[in-house]
Amino acid sequence: MAVESKELKLDVAVIGAGFSGMYMLHQLRDKLKLNARVFEAGDGVGGTWYWNRYPGARCDSESYYYSYSFSSELEQEWEWTSRYPDQPEILEYLNHVAERFNLKPDIQFNTWIESIHFEDQENRWKLTTSQGQQILAQFVVTAVGCLSTRNTPDFPGLKSFAGDWYHTGVWPHDGVDFSGKRVGLIGTGSTGIQATPVIAAEAEHLTVFQRTANFTVPARNAPLEPETVVDIKANYAEIRALCRESAGGFPFLLNERLASDVSDEERKEIYDALWEIGGFRFIADSFCDLVTDLKANDTAANFIRAKIREIVQDPDVAEKLIPTSHPYATKRPPIDTDYFETFNRSNVELVDVRESPIEEITPAGVRTAEAEYALDILVFATGFDAMTGPLLAMDIKGTAGKTLAAAWETGPRSYLGLQVAGFPNLFTITGPGSPSVLTNMPVAIEQHVEWITDCIAHMRQQGLSRIEAQEDAQEEWVEHVSAAADETLYPLANSWYVGANVPGKSRVFMPYVGGMDVYRQRCHDIVKEGYKGFAFER
Ligand code: N01
Numbered sequence: 001m002a003v004e005s006k007e008l009k010l011d012v013a014v015i016g017a018g019f020s021g022m023y024m025l026h027q028l029r030d031k032l033k034l035n036a037r038v039f040e041a042g043d044g045v046g047g048t049w050y051w052n053r054y055p056g057a058r059c060d061s062e063s064y065y066y067s068y069s070f071s072s073e074l075e076q077e078w079e080w081t082s083r084y085p086d087q088p089e090i091l092e093y094l095n096h097v098a099e100r101f102n103l104k105p106d107i108q109f110n111t112w113i114e115s116i117h118f119e120d121q122e123n124r125w126k127l128t129t130s131q132g133q134q135i136l137a138q139f140v141v142t143a144v145g146c147l148s149t150r151n152t153p154d155f156p157g158l159k160s161f162a163g164d165w166y167h168t169g170v171w172p173h174d175g176v177d178f179s180g181k182r183v184g185l186i187g188t189g190s191t192g193i194q195a196t197p198v199i200a201a202e203a204e205h206l207t208v209f210q211r212t213a214n215f216t217v218p219a220r221n222a223p224l225e226p227e228t229v230v231d232i233k234a235n236y237a238e239i240r241a242l243c244r245e246s247a248g249g250f251p252f253l254l255n256e257r258l259a260s261d262v263s264d265e266e267r268k269e270i271y272d273a274l275w276e277i278g279g280f281r282f283i284a285d286s287f288c289d290l291v292t293d294l295k296a297n298d299t300a301a302n303f304i305r306a307k308i309r310e311i312v313q314d315p316d317v318a319e320k321l322i323p324t325s326h327p328y329a330t331k332r333p334p335i336d337t338d339y340f341e342t343f344n345r346s347n348v349e350l351v352d353v354r355e356s357p358i359e360e361i362t363p364a365g366v367r368t369a370e371a372e373y374a375l376d377i378l379v380f381a382t383g384f385d386a387m388t389g390p391l392l393a394m395d396i397k398g399t400a401g402k403t404l405a406a407a408w409e410t411g412p413r414s415y416l417g418l419q420v421a422g423f424p425n426l427f428t429i430t431g432p433g434s435p436s437v438l439t440n441m442p443v444a445i446e447q448h449v450e451w452i453t454d455c456i457a458h459m460r461q462q463g464l465s466r467i468e469a470q471e472d473a474q475e476e477w478v479e480h481v482s483a484a485a486d487e488t489l490y491p492l493a494n495s496w497y498v499g500a501n502v503p504g505k506s507r508v509f510m511p512y513v514g515g516m517d518v519y520r521q522r523c524h525d526i527v528k529e530g531y532k533g534f535a536f537e538r
Contacts, residue, residue, distance in 0.1 A: 007134045007135070007136060008037070008133065008134070008135045008136070009035075009135075009136050009137075010035050010036060010037055010135060010136070010137040010138075011028070011034040011035045011036060011137065011138055011139065012028050012034055012035075012036040012037075012137055012138065012139040012140070012141060012456070013036075013037060013039065013113075013125065013127055013135055013137035013139070013140050013141070014028070014036060014037070014038040014039070014140075014141045014143055015038070015039050015113050015140070015141070015142050015143060015144055015394075016038070016039075016040060016047055016142065016143035016144040016145060016148075017038045017040035017042070017044075017045045017046070017047065017098075017103075017107045017109075017143075018045070018046060018047015018048055018049070018050070018094075018143065018145055019047060019048075019068075019094070019441065019442055019445050020047075020143035020145070020429040020430065020445040020448070020449060021038045021040070021047070021107075021141075021143030021429075022038070022045060022094065022097060022098060022101075022103055022107075023068065023070065023445065023446065023449045024036075024038075024141050024143055024429065024449050024452070024453075025037075025038050025103055025106055025107070026070075026101050026103060027449055027450070027452075027453040028453065028456070029106060030101070031453060032453060032456060032457055032460070034456070036106065037106050037107070037108060037135075038103075038106060038107040038108065038143075039107075039108050039111045039112075039113050039127075039129065039135075040107055040108065040109050040110075040111060041110070041111065041112045042109065042110070043109045043110050044091075044095070044109065045094050045095060045097075045098045045103070045104070045107065046090075046091045046094045046095070047143075047145050047148065048145055048147065048148065049087055049090045049091045049094060050091060051148070051169055051170055051171070052087060052168060052169055052171065052191070053087055053088075053171035053172075053173065053175070054166075054168035054171045054191060054194075054195050054379075054381070055175075055176075055178075055194075055195050055198035055199055055202075056194035056195045056196075056197065056198035056199075056337075057086065057087035057168075057171075057191075057194060057195075058084050058085065058086045058087065058194060058219075058221070059084050059085050059086075059090060060084060060190065060219065060279065060280070060334070060335045061084075061250070061280070061440045061441075062083055062084060062279065063080035063081075063082065063083065063084060063085040063089075063224070064080060064224075064232045064239065065239060065240075065243055065250065065251050065440060065442075065443075066085065066090075066440060066441075066442060067080075067093065067442060068097065068442060068446065069236075069240040069243070069442070069443075069446060070446060072236065072237075074097065074100065075233070075236050076233055076236075078093060078096065079229060080093075080224055080229070081223060081224060082221055082222065082223050082224055083219075083220070083221050083222050083223075083224060083279075084219055084221045084279070111129050111130065111131065111133075112129065112130040113127055113128070113129055113130075113394055114128050114129065114130055114394065114395060115127065115128045115394065115395040115396075115397070116140055116394055116395070116396045116397070116426070117395075117396075117397045117401075118397060118398050118399055118423065118424065118425075118426075119136075120399055120400075122136075123138065123424065123425065123465045123466045123537070124136055124137060124138050124425070125137050125138075125139070125140045125425065125426070127140065138425060138465070139425045139426070139427065139456060140425065140426045140427070141426075141427045141428075141429060141452060142390075142391060142426070142427070142428045142429060142431070143429045144390035144391065145390055145430075146384075146386055146387045146390070146430055146436050146437050147169075147383075147384040147386055147387075147437070148169075148384065148389075148390045149384055149385040149386075149389030149390045149393050150167050150169040150170060150382075150383075150384060150385075151382050151383045151384050151385050151389075151501060151502055152167055152380055152382060153186075153380070153382055155358055155360060155361045156359075156360040156361070157360040157361040157362055158361045160361065160362065160363045161361050161362070161363060161365075161378060162363040162364065163365075163375055163376045163377050163378060164176070164376070164377050164378075165377070165378040165379070165380065166377070166378075166379055166380065167379075167380040167382070168187075168191045168192075168195060168379065168380065168381045169191075169384065176377065178199055178202040178203040178377065179202055179203070179204075180203075180204050181203050181204055181376040181377050182203070182204055182205045182207075182365075182374060182375050182376045182377070183199055183203040183205065183206045183207070183375065183376065183377045183378075183379060184206075184207045184209060184365060184366050184373060184375040184377070184378045184379065185199060185206060185207070185208050185209065185378075185379040185381055186209040186353075186358070186366075186378070186379070186380055186381060186382055187209075187211075187380065187381035187382045187383060188208065188210045188211070188212065188213070188214050188381070189214065189331070189332070189334065189381065189383050190332060190334035191381040191383070192208070192381035193214060193216050193334040193336045193339045194334070194336065194337075195379065195381055196208055196339060196342050196348075197336075197337060197338045197339060197341070197342040199379070200342045200345055200347065200348045203347065203377075204347060205347045205348075205349070206347060206348045206349070207348075207349045207350075207351055207366075207373050207375065208343075208348065208349070208350050208351065209351050209353050209358065209366065209368075210320070210321075210350060210351065210352055210353065210354075211353050211354050212323070212325055212326075212331075212354070212494070213320065213321050213322055213323040213324070213325070214323055214331065214334060215301065215304050215323050215328045215329070215331075215333060215334075216304075216333070216334040216335060216336040216339055216340075217274075217275060217278065217279070217282045217304065217333070217335055217336070218275065218278045218335065218336060218337070219278050219279055219335040219336060219337055220276070220277065220278025220279065221278075221337055239251045243440065243443050244443065244447075244517075244520070245517055246516065246517060247515030247516055247517050247518070248280075248284070248438070248439050248440060248515075248516060249435075249439035249440035249441075249442075249443030249444060249516045250280065250284060250439075250440050252281070252284055252285070253284075254284050254288050255284065255285050255286060255287060255288060256288050257287055257288065258287055258288065258289045258293075258296065259286075259287040259289055259290070259293070259295070259296035259299045259300075260289075260295070260296065261287075267299055268303070270286055270287075271286065271299075271300065271303040274286055275303075275307065278335065279335050280333075280335065282300075283300075283329060283333065286300065287299075287300075290328065290329060291327075291329055291330065291488050291489050291490065292487065292488050292489065293489075294327060294489060297327040297328050297329075297489060298327075300328045300329075301323070301327060301328040304323075304328065305322050305323070307340075308321050308322050308340055309322070311340040311341055311344075312340050312343050312344065313344050314343070314344075317343050317350050320350055320352045321340060321343065321350065325493075325494070326492060326493035326494070326495070327489045327492055327493065330488075330489050330490050330492055330493035330495065331493045331494075331495040331496075331497075332437070332495065332496070332497070351368060351373065353368060356368040356369045356370040356371075357369055361378070365378075366378065382501075383496055383501055384496065385502045385505070386437070386496040386497070386499070386501075386510070387412065387431070387432045387436070387437070387510045387511070388408060388411075388412050388432055388499070388505075388510070389502075391404060391428065391431070392404060392405055392408070396423065396426070398420070398422040398423035398424070398426070399422050399423075399424065400422075402422050404420065404423065407420060407421075407422055407423075408420075409506075410506050410508075411499075411506035411507075411508030411510075412431075412432035412433065412508060412510055413433075413474055413475075413478050414428065414431050414432055414433040414434075414469070414474065414477070414478070415433070415469035415470070415473050415474040415477050415533055415534070416433060416434060416469075416477060416519075416522070416523060416526070417430065417431040417432055417433035417434025417435075417436065417448075417511075417512060418431060418434065418448065418451065418452070418469075418523075419467070419468070419469035419534070420469060420474070421468065421469045421470060421471045421474045422468075423468070423469075424466050424467060424468035425466055425467060425468075427448075427452045427455075429445060429448045429449060429452070430444055430445060430448060432508075432510040432511065433477060433478065433481050433510070433511075433512055434448065434511065434512050434519065435511060435512045435513075435514070435515065435516045435519050436511050436512075437497070437511050438511045438512070438513060439516045443516060444516060447516070447519075447520055447523070451523050451527075454527070455467065455527075455531070458531075459536065462536075463538060464536040464537065464538060465537060465538060466536065466537040467531070467534050467535070467536050468534065468535050469533065469534055470533050470534065470535055472533075473532070473533025473534070474533075476533075477533075480514075481509070481512050481513075481514075482508070482509060484512060484513045484514040485509035485513050487513075488513055490509060490513060491509055497509055497510060497511060498510070
């Protein structure tokens with residue numbers, strides 16, 4: 001799309017062309033017939049799946065429900081090939097969606113939104129792009145994702161490194177050739193755990209620098225059999241209904257038994273069976289109190305610890321890989337393919353950087369307090385400045401010139417994760433304070449996109465030009481989000497959910513843990529009560 005030099009006027013500016021921005025555009029343009037445009041920093045659609053092309057990148061939700069539900073034709077024509085789709089397949093799917101719904105003509109690629117300032121008198125936003133283009137829009141919808149601002153630790157000496165280094169969140173489109181190379185990988189979250197076995201299989205030597213040992217269960221990925229595909233397609237209506245009704249946005253409801261409801265032997269049998277099935281079923285189909293009761297949690301944690309000891313041949317390495325700092329699943333639980341097995345390879349070494357911290361990056365590699373590791377390639381699988389990072393990366397100024405950074409000085413505050421008081425006509429898809437990252441993302445995204453669409457349609461019908469979250473409603477919601485988290489074990493972990501991975505970030509539990517089902521109902525009720533907690537102006 002050619003970029004106009006003059007000021008562009010829109011009904012809605014959408015930022016980001018991933019799952020959420022694409023569907024938002026479809027709704028605004030094709031359902032509401034509004035003048036909407038998406039601004040996207042990359043040169044293609046896909047968001048997370050456009051940027052995260054690291055080896056082993058694969059979704060940990062299963063393909064048949066990690067997809068859009070808004071079009072049954074799309075559902076029927078698209079064919080997933082494996083239980084968990086890999087990054088290229090998801091990107092292909094999103095490109096297919098973009099083509100099928102003719103979205104690309106209204107997406108402006110290679111465009112970074114630098115500032116978003118509210119013009120109070122006009123009830124509109126003025127946006128400025130990295131090319132200096134100016135846009136006026138009545139509404140702005142951020143569709144920037146929760147995990148799109150990279151966290152690259154500021155190790156001294158990185159610039160001096162003589163080899164190549166990469167962050168998994170911005171992986172080269174042509175891939176990286178690890179053959180014959182000594183590779184270092186920092187970080188053992190979901191990304192590091194996926195990348196480790198794949199890099200190890202290709203590199204001459206892999207050194208994994210681990211700060212926090214992590215729990216992970218096998219994914220058990222496999223091709224989807226043709227009859228499974230037929231079965232899924234025949235039952236999509238029911239699958240989607242379950243996704244909408246469940247707490248996690250998955251097509252299965254949480255098992256309602258407590259860990260203490262069964263004997264030790266029965267519990268072990270249950271965990272053993274779920275270990276074989278793989279994936280998030282380990283949590284959903286075991287016991288409902290794993291993230292609310294420490295004793296229940298210990299049963300799952302100890303089961304996984306025993307598995308690590310069983311799989312990893314070197315007992316010293318096994319002990320280092322055993323998580324002890326946090327309860328199971330209170331950091332986002334990864335699922336893996338041969339992660340622990342990889343540490344049995346002779347070309348893989350584990351370095352515990354909590355025991356022996358990284359002191360600097362040298363021209364030759366990484367130097368910890370104990371030793372220097374010679375490397376040709378260094379991979380940062382060090383995660384993201386989650387949830388608030390992508391929003392604060394833009395200069396957002398609301399009423400009276402107040403910046404979002406100032407409004408969120410002590411952590412994010414929002415009403416429903418959809419709007420922030422003082423920032424009228426700005427909607428944040430899967431913003432902090434909404435279930436977002438604790439769910440199957442497309443379900444959370446579709447619910448937000450549809451809520452925003454209905455809200456804008458309502459405003460148009462009623463001749464309203466401005467909507468703003470009210471301070472008191474926001475305070476109440478923020479307290480509710482925090483109280484919901486306090487009823488769980490989540491706050492016990494130093495996770496990105498609480499911002500603990502980014503030095504200096506306020507410690508606030510950001511997503512809403514009360515469940516997608518409860519949240520959906522709350523959003524629905526608020527509309528029924530005349531958009532309670534929001535104020536409108538003509
Ligand atoms: O990032 P992370 P991620 N020195 O923050 C370590 C989603 N996702 O990219 O735990 C040394 O989880 C850090 O250590 P610690 C998913 O929601 C989904 O892996 O903070 N180490 C940690 O080990 C996921 O949760 C999928 O002590 C440092 C690692 O880097 C989210 O994205 C796949 C360090 C970062 O782990 C983020 O996952 C991948 C330092 N200074 C990701 N700083 C699927 O769907 C950080 N670390 C499958």
